[in-house]
Amino acid sequence: AQKVTQAQTEISVVEKEDVTLDCVYETRDTTYYLFWYKQPPSGELVFLIRRNSFDEQNEISGRYSWNFQKSTSSFNFTITASQVVDSAVYFCALREDDSNYQLIWGAGTKLIIKP
């Protein structure tokens, strides 16, 4: 069974629109970490955020914000006032406590921002 689900394969919006990327996870661990990474066309994965399971506070970083809800096992990512440079593939990942530091990856969401 998939442990990290990113149901949106591709999203296309016009610049300046807000966009939310969904991530639903599954784990039996009480201690775990959730991540978002950005992969632009160049291929390098850029770390965006880490959230541990005990911290449900939402986080905002500039135009980026994350909504972590344990009740629905979701860790959604919103980009406000999107820009063309936000175009990339975004991956959500889960690290369980006893995983030898391995990440379980979602399939990724390709975000296209049109000018």
Add this chain to the structure above:
Amino acid sequence: GAVVSQHPSWVICKSGTSVKIECRSLDFQATTMFWYRQFPKQSLMLMATSNEGSKATYEQGVEKDKFLINHASLTLSTLTVTSAHPEDSSFYICSADWQGQETQYFGPGTRLLVL
């Protein structure tokens, strides 16, 4: 901080030759490093987990004699693709786990083309 370098970024080789890819954590020590392979439009596929000073742990289906991994120091891991064949052509990405931060940071990747 958290810079991971990977060299070379591009390599084209003839079938039957061996290719070595280096992964270095530049500003932190990494007890654990990871090697991934990514096919076009797909998520990352973990190949192996590399722990400093010990043998790598390979994922099911990954040939350890074909993909040799060495993690000789806390800042360097190498992946050698031995006797490369066209089907080994892919995008190879390394990551280093920064303990304490509980986060993997990624190198820029290596595109391998075997002719």
